[in-house]
Every structure is written in structure tokens, then in C-alpha cells.
Amino acid sequence: xxHPNQATLALHSGGDLGxxxxxxxxxxxxxxxxxxxxxxAFDEVRQSLPGLAxxxxxxxxxxxxxxxxxxxxxxxxxECVRSVDPPLRQSGLIHGGRVVVAFACAAVLxxxxxxxxxxxxxxxxxxxxxxxxxxxxxxxTAGGETLGLTNNGVQRVTYSLDAQGSxxxxxxxxxxxxxxxxxxxxx
Amino acid sequence: MFNNVxxxxxxxxxxxxxxxGASCLLAxxxxxxxxxxxxxxxxxxxxxxxxxxNAPCSATAHxxxxxxxxxxxxxxxxxxxxxxxxxxxxxxxxEAALGGVGSVYQPSLNVGPGEAFPVHIDTELMRTAQLAGGxxxxxxxxxxxxxxxxxxxxxxxxxxxxxxxxxxxxxRDRDYLKRLLAEQGLPALRQAxxxxxxxxxxxxxxxxxxxxxxxxxxxxxxxxxPEREEKFAFLQFPDSPVxxxxxxxxxxxxxxxxxxxxxxxxxxxxxxxVELGWVLTDPAGRDYLAGSMPSTDSNFSLAPGSTxxxxxxxxxxxxxxxxxxxxxxxxxxxxxxxxxDGKVWVPSRRNLENPFLAKVLAPSIEEERLASLYVRKGIxxxxxxxxxx
Numbered sequence: 001x002x003h004p005n006q007a008t009l010a011l012h013s014g015g016d017l018g019x020x021x022x023x024x025x026x027x028x029x030x031x032x033x034x035x036x037x038x039x040x041a042f043d044e045v046r047q048s049l050p051g052l053a054x055x056x057x058x059x060x061x062x063x064x065x066x067x068x069x070x071x072x073x074x075x076x077x078x079e080c081v082r083s084v085d086p087p088l089r090q091s092g093l094i095h096g097g098r099v100v101v102a103f104a105c106a107a108v109l110x111x112x113x114x115x116x117x118x119x120x121x122x123x124x125x126x127x128x129x130x131x132x133x134x135x136x137x138x139x140x141t142a143g144g145e146t147l148g149l150t151n152n153g154v155q156r157v158t159y160s161l162d163a164q165g166s167x168x169x170x171x172x173x174x175x176x177x178x179x180x181x182x183x184x185x186x187x
Numbered sequence: 188m189f190n191n192v193x194x195x196x197x198x199x200x201x202x203x204x205x206x207x208g209a210s211c212l213l214a215x216x217x218x219x220x221x222x223x224x225x226x227x228x229x230x231x232x233x234x235x236x237x238x239x240x241n242a243p244c245s246a247t248a249h250x251x252x253x254x255x256x257x258x259x260x261x262x263x264x265x266x267x268x269x270x271x272x273x274x275x276x277x278x279x280x281x282e283a284a285l286g287g288v289g290s291v292y293q294p295s296l297n298v299g300p301g302e303a304f305p306v307h308i309d310t311e312l313m314r315t316a317q318l319a320g321g322x323x324x325x326x327x328x329x330x331x332x333x334x335x336x337x338x339x340x341x342x343x344x345x346x347x348x349x350x351x352x353x354x355x356x357x358x359r360d361r362d363y364l365k366r367l368l369a370e371q372g373l374p375a376l377r378q379a380x381x382x383x384x385x386x387x388x389x390x391x392x393x394x395x396x397x398x399x400x401x402x403x404x405x406x407x408x409x410x411x412x413p414e415r416e417e418k419f420a421f422l423q424f425p426d427s428p429v430x431x432x433x434x435x436x437x438x439x440x441x442x443x444x445x446x447x448x449x450x451x452x453x454x455x456x457x458x459x460x461v462e463l464g465w466v467l468t469d470p471a472g473r474d475y476l477a478g479s480m481p482s483t484d485s486n487f488s489l490a491p492g493s494t495x496x497x498x499x500x501x502x503x504x505x506x507x508x509x510x511x512x513x514x515x516x517x518x519x520x521x522x523x524x525x526x527x528d529g530k531v532w533v534p535s536r537r538n539l540e541n542p543f544l545a546k547v548l549a550p551s552i553e554e555e556r557l558a559s560l561y562v563r564k565g566i567x568x569x570x571x572x573x574x575x576x
Binding site for chain 2 (some may be wrong): 006022033034037039040042043058066129131132133135136139140141142144145146147148149150151152156158159160161162163164165167170172173175176177178179180181182183184185186187
């Protein structure tokens, strides 16, 4: 069976696929438990980090205006040097203009990058430490920070949950043949 | 010539700017420097660190957070005179800052003096800020268990009890398989390996979450269902030194909260730790092993004949295949008892062969290891392995 890739499953989870892709993915999910689990994991992540589900209100108009202004600045700089006698390539001003444009574009790029990065995981505020298993292992999250122990890609894993606040994951290490028991604890 | 040089300089500046801009974007995946690891093995420990090999650490910036992905392979050597049967390492990330800690326990070892063995640690860290100057991960030796059940280590994670119980279960299962081999021969041992494999595949599995104190309720499932008090049902093992007497918990949808169980010591020895397993039954009658409930209060003490209360102020949530599992009933049974003298009791195979438990319990650690050995190397290797213990 050919499985949809992670991006398709993520888009399906968020309801962002087109009609045909959605239909095709739904048909696959009806037959494939593994992919259903992947989608469920995406759902869970989206629910626990609601901030991730939406692009924040970016000041797109302001950013666009800044970019336009910088482009105009560059063009204006170009116009300034056009009337000067020496050939264009020999003008010192045009180099200065290019540098100004380049700096302006770089500044816009950096500002945009910073704004876009800011909303990413503000790691859903939990009142107390949370211990849980994930598709890749087990983790403890406290104060927005996470410590996880992963299963080294092993599929057959036995998890155990402890009411005191710990979780274990046990598997046979495929390289060594030894059993590994990972545990995360709330302290 | 001069102008050409200037032009080249300008182009270089543009390239530099481009690279800077690109690096801003690529910083999302770039390796960051703070992937350092320290491994703390005391000088007087019965193991020595021979080497660490770590795959390249991947550090990924996610907005204000930083995700580190570390894969370590430690090689430890038995420098003592006893055979080592278990090792536990404590894994912390700038301990003071994080409320959690991890451990990697390698059970069912059989490492003689002078022999070396590997321990793999695969860890992920996500922090909200750039890591401070210290190591990203610290690994400390928490305990070493020897063949004769003696122990070495600081035991900050109760490794002594955990490894002793694990070793007793392993001895129990090895003894059973050795007896099977002696009495019924190779075909019976092969059948036993296949049964373990089948059980490993068929046991229903839950995903779980636990927080202390409050409700989890992310999916709103628990919020939609009214909370009710449910009494525990109990499975009694005739030879258990402790028996569960009564217990209850609060249930709402797929969440169980604040479990309380009264236990009675029916042995002649003082008990300092009791652990009970839970089996969850959903409204459709499907059973799952949900978890365990330890008596972790350091003051817990159960004199012979006395009764005490085991209570956890926590909330557990359960799901399978991404779907919440509603809780209809809970059934408890004793899985471990530690006496005041450090001796540990674990259920016998006869106890675990109870048809209700046999449906939900995964094979033990030793059964899983031996069955894996059988799959990879055949039944003769399993026989040789059993002879080593």
C-alpha cells in the first residue's frame, strides 16, 4: 500500500487539502490505521498548540509598503545617477544605490523572518508537568520545556503509564539485541 | 581595472548580504554549537566509561524554542568482580531549569568482569530559550544491579527496586523456560517463543498522558462527560503479601483522576512500597492495561496486618489510535511489593496466567528479549542464552 506523505497527512488534518486530494486521502485513511494514527497525532498537536494552527495577524500592508518604499528608494537612487555623464557601470553613486537597496531588502528579509518566527511554539501553557507518549517516544513537558527519550526508530514498543507522573517505553534495541527501558519522570 | 574591482566588491557585498539573508532562513535547520554532553561515572563505580560516540547533534530553531536531537552510544566496562545484570543511567537537561528527568535502564544484562557493553541514549530536548553555557545533556550513573541482587549507585530514581523487580521477573521467566525445555524439549520452547511473539502483537495498546492534580481535557471529551466516582474491582493473588481492600477514582470520559486504594499487609514482614496495576474496561467491554499506581510517599509503611492508603493526586488520560478511550470500569491487581528489608515480591507466572490478565499483559522484558533473539538467531541461540544464566 502506498501511503500519503507527512505533508499530505498534515494538510488533511488541518482540512487544507483540495477536494480530490481530500477524497483520495480519506479513502486511504479508511483502510490504513498507521496513517490514521499519524493524522490523529497531527490533530492532537494542533489542539494542544492552538497558536500553531493559525498564521498570526501580520501587518502585511505595512510590510508591503516598506518593501515598495525600499524598491522606490533604489529606483530613485538609480535615477539620480542616470543623468551623470560617466557610463552607468562607472558611476560610484549607482554602486551606493545598489548597496542601499541591498541593505534595505536584507533588513526587510530579517524583519519578516523575525515576525514569522515569533508565533511558532509558544508551547501551550500547561499548569503542571505533563508526561505523555508521542509517535516517536515519551516526553515530559514542564514550563514550556520538553525532555524526550525516543525509541531509536523501533516500531514495537511497550508503553507503561504511572499515576505518580512517569511513563516508560520498552523495546529491544535492534543493534545490540538488549532491551532498553526509557522512562521520563515529573520531579 | 579599478572599476572592475569595485564592481566585484559590490557583487561580493551583495553575495554576502544574500548569504546573510539565506542564513537567517537556513538557521531553522543549522547545527548549533551547544550539543555538549557530560557523562558522570564516579571513580569508585563498578563500571567505567570506555567511550562515547555521538551522531551529529541536530539543533533546530523553532521560533523562540530550540530543539536538540541527540543520539549517544556509550560503551561501559564492568570493572568490578561481580556479573552485572542491570544498569540505569539518569538523563537530565540543565536539571535546575526543567521539572522533568529521564532514565535509560538496560535490564537482562549478563556482563562479566572485564567485559564491555553498549548503552544507547536517544533524546530530544525542546527549550524556550537558547541554552545557557552548561552541557545540553548530563548523564549520571544511577545504579548497577549485580547477579546476586546487590546494588551500587546513588539510586535517585529508585533504580534499586525497579531493577531488582525486573531481575526477579527475568529469573522467574528463565526458570519457567528452562523447565519447559528440560521437560518437553525444543519444540515446546519454540512454541513458547512463538506464543510470546503472538502475545506481543495482539495485546491491545493505549496511548496515555498524565499530569499531576488537574484534568487534562484537551479534546474536551472529559469536559463533555460528567464526572463520576467509580469503585475499583480487584483481582486477588493468593500468594501476594499485600491485598487491595477497596478503592475508588473519579472518571470523566477518557480521564481518570485521583485514584485511592486501601491495601492490607497480610504478610509477616513490614512493607515499604506497593504497586498496583490497572486494567481499564471501555463501554464496549474491551480491556486494556492502563498503567500502574505506586505508593511513592516516602513515609509509606505497612506493618504486618495493618491497612494503609495509596493515593495519587494526578489525572490520567487514555486514547488508542488517536481516539479517546472512555472508561467504564477499572480493575486493580498487585504488581510489586517491596519489604522494609529491601526484598521484592513480584507475581508468579500462575498469577499472571489468569485469563483476564493474559489478554492484556504484554510479555515480560525477559520474554521479549528471548523471543527477539529467537526471531533473529533461532532456537539454538535461545537455548545457549538460557544456559548462561
